[in-house]
Every structure is written in C-alpha cells, then in structure tokens.
Amino acid sequence: MNDGILEFINVGKEYSGHAVLKGINMDVRPGEIHALIGENGAGKSTLMNILFGMPVIHETGGFTGEVRVGGQNAKIMNPHDAMEQGIGMVHQEFMLIPGFSITENIKINREITRETLMSKFFGQRMELLDHKKMAGDARKALDIMGMDIEEYTKVEGLPVGHMQFVEIAREIDKTGIRFLVFDEPTAVLTESETEHLLDAIRKLAAQGIGIIFISHRLDEIIRVSDRVTILRDGEWVATEETKNITAAEIARLMVGRALTLDRTEGSRQISGEEILRVENLRVNMPGEEVKGVDLSVRKGEILGIGGLAGQGKLGIANGLMGMYPVKGKVTFKGEPLDVANNSETLKKGIAFLSEDRKGVGLLLSSPIDLNIAFSAMEVHGKFIKKVGPLSLTDRKEIRENAEKMAKELDIRCTSVAQNAGALSGGNQQKVCVGRALCLDPDLLLVSEPTRGIDIGAKKLILDLLKSLAEERGMTIVMTSSELAELRSICDRVLIICEGKVAGELSPTDSDEVYGLMMSGVSKEEAMKASGAVQGDSLQKGGAVNG
Amino acid sequence: MGKKIGNAINRIGIPTFAVGALLLVLLIAAGALGQSIPTLISDILKRIGMNGVLVLAMLPAIKSGVGPNFALPIGIEGGLMAMIICMQFDFEGWGLIGAATLLCILFCSILGFLYGKLMNAVKGAEMTIATYSGFSMCAFFNILWLAIPFSNRKMGWMLGNGLRETIDMKKFGAKNIISDFLAFKIGKVTIPVGMILTLALLCFITWLFFQTKTGMAIYAGGQNPRFAEASGLNINRNRIIANVFSTILAGLGIILYSQGYGYTQLYNGPMNMAFPAVAAVLVGGATASKASIPNVLIGVCLFQGLMTTGMPVMNQIFTGTDLSDIMRIIIQNGVILYALTKVKSGGDR
C-alpha cells in the first residue's frame, strides 16, 4: 500500500539550462529514517527545496516530474503548501530572524493567541499573543533537543550550533507533521550534540514521522538510518537497506573511489620560535564566550582547538580577528598586536576563515571570482592595476586567479562568474577557503573548515592545510567540532571548556580521553580513567612531529 | 511557453515591465490621437537629460547599503546655493556653470559628509530619517534664501528683501546652455547632445569609481557588512564617502536640471524632487540594496517617458477640464507609490 508514502517520481530540475537533477525516483515511508547522501553539488538540497516548494525552484522555471504524498500529486508550489501536506524542513542554511527571540522564531506564523474583547468583534487578527504558552511550547521543543539555553534569548549573535537547534526545535514544534527533512543538521554540531539530535530523530520516527536525513557523515547514516539513497551528479545511483551496506561501500558509490581520513605523519618543520602568544584573552561572543585563555603557537605547527559547542572554542579565533568585543594581550611575531583593529591584523599576515559562511564568509549576490579575490584586494592591494591616479580592479587577473583556485579546491561551478549564492553549501565553503588562501597569510585561523563538505572534498581541504604547513611553512590554528578532523592533521590539540583551556592533548590520545576532557574532567583524571600511559603522552605534548 | 514569458518578465522585473508596457500604450495612443511624435520624443530626450543625474545620485547610496537617497534635497540645496552665490557675483553663461559646479562640489562635500555621519548614527532607519532630513534641510534653506542679503536685482522680488521663488536663468545667459551645446536635429527630433554627454560622463565616472578598490569596498559593505568587516574595512567611513558622492551628484544634477528648465526653483521646489528620482531607479529594476548604471538609465527613460507622454494624451482626452492635471498627478504619484511598494529592504542576509 502507498498509504501516506512520500514519493518522488521522475523528478528533474534545471538551473538556466544546466541540469542539476535528472529523473530521480525515491520514496519515504512513514516512520522510516531515509538517509540521502551525495557529494557537494550532487543535488540533495535542490531535491529537498522542490519538496518544500522553495521560491528558488519556482522562480527559476520550476521542475519536472511529480512529488506524491499518499499516492496523489501533492502540487507543492510554496512552503505553505508543503506545511499543509505535513512536510517540515530544517534547512542547511539557517532561516531565522535575527532580531527575534528563540520563542518567537520557533512560533513564527503559528503564534498561539488568546481571545480578547476586540477579537470577539474583529476576528482572530485582534487576538493577543499568548506569550506564556508559546514560551512553554518552545521550552518543550528545546528540551527534546537537550538544549539548556533560555527561550527568550535573541537569535542574533547565537553561535551557529545553537541556531541549528532553534531551527530544529521550530520544526519539531509543528503539529500534524508527517515528514521531516533534515538537511545536514549535524554539520554544525559537536559529537555529543549530535547524539542528542540523533536520539530526537529516532523518537520522532518512532512516532510515525517519515524522516529524510542528509549528512556527509557516513557513520551517522549507518547508525541512524533504515534505508539510504545515494545521488551522484544529479542522478540516482542506489537505494539500499542500511543494514545491507557498509560505510565504505556508500563512499565508493558516492565518489567512485574509497576514502578514509587516516592520520599520516608528515614532515613539518616546526621551529621553536613562537609566532603567536595570547595572554588572558577574553571575548564577548554570545554563546561562545572566552573567559581568559592563554596559548602559544609555534611557527609552522598546526594547532587544534576542540571542545563542545558553547564552551568558547569558536570565540578564540573570532576574538583574535576583532569580530566581537575583545580584551587581552596578543603578541604576533614578537610585536604587540591590537586585535580590535582587524585591518592591521590582516595586514600583518593573519587570515581568518569564519565558521559562519553565510553571515561573514560570502557576498552571496556577487560572483565567485570577486568573492575569492576580495580580501586580498582590500588588504594587500593584490589584483589592482594602476591607471593614472586610480587603482582599478583587474578583472582579468581576478578571473584567472579564481579559475586556478576552482581547479585546486575542486569548486564545482559552471563558471567563476556565477554568483556565490548559486553554489551548493559545500562549494560555498570552498570559496571561503580560497579567499583565505589568496591572502597568503603567515598564520591562518580556520574555524570548522570542512563543515558541510563531502568526504572527498574534506580530505582535499585537510590535505591542503597540511601541505600549506609543510611546503609554505604556514602556521595554522584550526578550530573544529570534529575530533577525527583535528586528530588527522594537528600537532597538538587544546581542549576548551567553560571559556578556558582545559588542557592539551596529543592527536594520538584515545577518544575516551578526548571525550572526558571535553566534558570537564581534568587531564590527569581523564588519563587515569582511560588507563593510558600518562607520562608518555604528557612528554610528547606538542612535539609529535617536532 | 507561458512559463518562458513569465520567466522573462521575472528577469526584467515586474515594475520595469509594467511601466514599459504602459509607456508603449501611451505612445501608441499619442500617435492615434494625432500628437506629433517627433516633438514628443524631443521632449522625452530633454527630460531624460535633465533628470538623469538626479537619478544617478541614487546609485552610490544604494550600493553602500544606505538605501535610496531620500535626502536628495540636501544635495539639491547645495547645488542651488552654489548657483545663487555665483549669480550674486554676476557670473554668466559658461562661467556661471563652471563656477557653480566647483562651488557645488565644495558645498555638497560638506553637506554629504554631515549627512553621512547622520546616516551612520541611525542605521536601520535610514529611509525615514533621510526623508525627513531632506525636508528639514529645505526649511533651513528657506530661511537662508530670505535672510542672506543677496543684492543682485535680477534675483530679488520687485519689492522687499529675499530671493524670488524662481530665478530666470535667461537673465544670466545660462538657459539651455548645456542642452543646446552641440545639439542637432534628426528630422524633427532634437538631440540634446550636451546634456546626454554630461550624463554619460557622470555615469562613466560613477562606474569607474565602483571599479576602484574603494568603490569595491563600499559595495561589499553594502551587500554584507559583516563580510566587509571581516576583511578589515571601515564601513562607516565608506558609507560617508558614498553619501558625499551621492550628494555631489544631486548638486550637479540640479544645475543640469535648472539650465534645461530655464529657472532655478528655490524654496519648496527641491522638497519633492527625491520621490521621482527614487521611483525612476526602482522602475529601472533596482532594489533598496542593489542598483546598477543600466537600472538608472532604463529607469529614467521609462519614468520620464511616461510623464512626458502622459500629459498631452491626458490633455487631449480631457480637453477643457482640470482633469488632465489631476490625472498627471495621479499617474506620477501612482508610479512612485507602485515603485516604492516594490522596495525590498535589506541585503541578502
């Protein structure tokens, strides 16, 4: 029976003559968790945008084929139609209103109202908002997620991880939901947060809600899903029962080759010379507050910064770049650095790859090539040609540079003149990486560099970071929520807890030690608990490859 | 098929398409009613030349993220003051235009700087505050026109002190001086080459400016302030530069306008000049956060085309009544209102 089944029948989509989806057939049963996977730009988000009736689809000529719910053509022309059909979506890129509180964002358009005298005469529009009840509902949804932030906090300035939870809470809160789409919900979450989320997803599925789950993390897919569908370049490749397939097989079907993220010891030249010294750094970044961090980075090393979301690990790089109010003493290459003045910071050779690519990382309605060249142009005067007294931008050089970057970083686009907003999420991230590289910095601060990037491209970017350190002697400070990522290229990893450095670990320490330290256990105890040979790891400290 | 047309309209933009279609209908109607099409076209060309720079003034403001320059009267008053001072000292003809241009750049830089500071202080509410600061500036200059002891008899009232409401540019040998420069006729259509060249030159300068490093920085700050900040740019400074630029264009725009019109209009003349200019750029396909030179040019052609064609057609349909002028006001304000409803505020965040 196709009772309450959601089906895609021969769905196709073109963006200005360029086919991004070709004859996709797929179905989702009630109560099932159906994973959708594919490389960056494979068309996952596009397929979901079709399901949700997003305006981008219908403004660009609509799609071919049918979406059926319960065997009938659902004719979804806008998000409202989708909601009527009981379809909810947690978007890859956040769709929250910054100036509103968490409750307001969760309840937007579905406000709970109270009757008033006026409303008796003038109808529902005159009813008062029932803030108490709304806050209660919001609280409930947040609790399902295990999120202990106050529901009346403004969304503006929340760390991305939290925004993701708010977005999910909004969907969970909807009544009459039959299908729920998660477009890379875990990309911005740490491992323990991911656990919460996967639990919540299982609970929802148990209630009979059909779930489409998009992720680049294979292990999650294996753990949580019932079936998995694989897309490659807009084409359907396979749909399998998850229990009959392994992560390696999925990866092979996705990219056509096998991939792993193993640590390979490189040949880095780490001198004893200190390139950056940070003393008592305090950063007032909402939700990621830094409360007095000291650290020292040596020239040529890759330093990892890990920790749970909300503990302040993201605040460090943001603070060093003056993105939020900041205090503390910073010394770069032996000279004091005024971090509040980021134009000076950039000029002196520090570059920053933000974790917030939509908000900080991109000019969405400008071409890719300009996005890549922009910072280098403004900071170092690159890509500029002098014509008389004028410094004009050199379009040709900008274009050529972008083409080179696109090849190096494997940015999948039809042309570098496309707007950055037309790229898939992962490819947008690569554009941000490209821009940071153009600055040719001595010290590169990267936050969540592989967020939303498929496993093939992830390896590419991590390898690139490694080769920058090895061949160019670039110093890198990488902040990441993904342990595997930190451990695969870093020389040492600082764990941040409650806004302070909890301790330093070696990439070879066990998962258990990492987990314990992130949850606030001291290093000695963590080591003891995990039964590791304490002395060995302590001695190695930061000098694994030194 | 229907879908294709729909897509095409979407690409051009609905306001642009609607106004374009209306203009076409009016032109056909004018022809059918026996109006002289060449005269009509000459008029349209002239009005495009007169208004083009005022519309161009919207560009830097929109690109910098401040939004359409509703405070256009500020720059206009600066330009008027420059002209009046030069007239007081009996500059005439090209001398008057040249001297007024230089003085205008000076005045408008100062006014634009102060206005830019104001806009930085009221981020998020720029449009409303801009409109009212334009109005207030008009009131302030009304006092100046009366209070400053200008003594040139060509500008005063027959009796009493203060400046006249409209000052005849003919008396200073500057009426149509730019419009008629190099002007020639094709058949019965007059091409006002001087004005078109001036507009083209200023468009080129504006375009060039946005190709420079500073221009690019201003644009990025307008599109995504946090992005610009992360690239180490001083957004407030850039917004001020853009406002100075916009204000100077407004001042130059009124000089060009006045010589074509034949009169400098003081007092409440500048008050309502912002809306048609804003409407024109929006009709041309700009939004509150995105605009280009083609938007400016298409917009001014469509909007002025509509105004110029609309009037004689209305006159003929409603001969002998007051209705024609009422219709003109309805059309003009209708288009403005329509365009303003299409303002999408905010950038792409």
Ligand SMILES: Nc1ncnc2c1ncn2[C@@H]1O[C@H](COP(=O)(O)OP(=O)(O)OP(=O)(O)O)[C@@H](O)[C@H]1O
């Ligand atoms: N608005 C748009 N205009 C033009 N092309 C687009 C647009 N949105 C997406 N595309 C193109 O469609 C293709 C599929 O993109 P989509 O966002 O669906 O990929 P994805 O599978 O979600 O990738 P990712 O894992 O990176 O999020 C890409 O090649 C992208 O460049």
Ligand SMILES: [Mg+2]
């Ligand atoms: Mg996607």
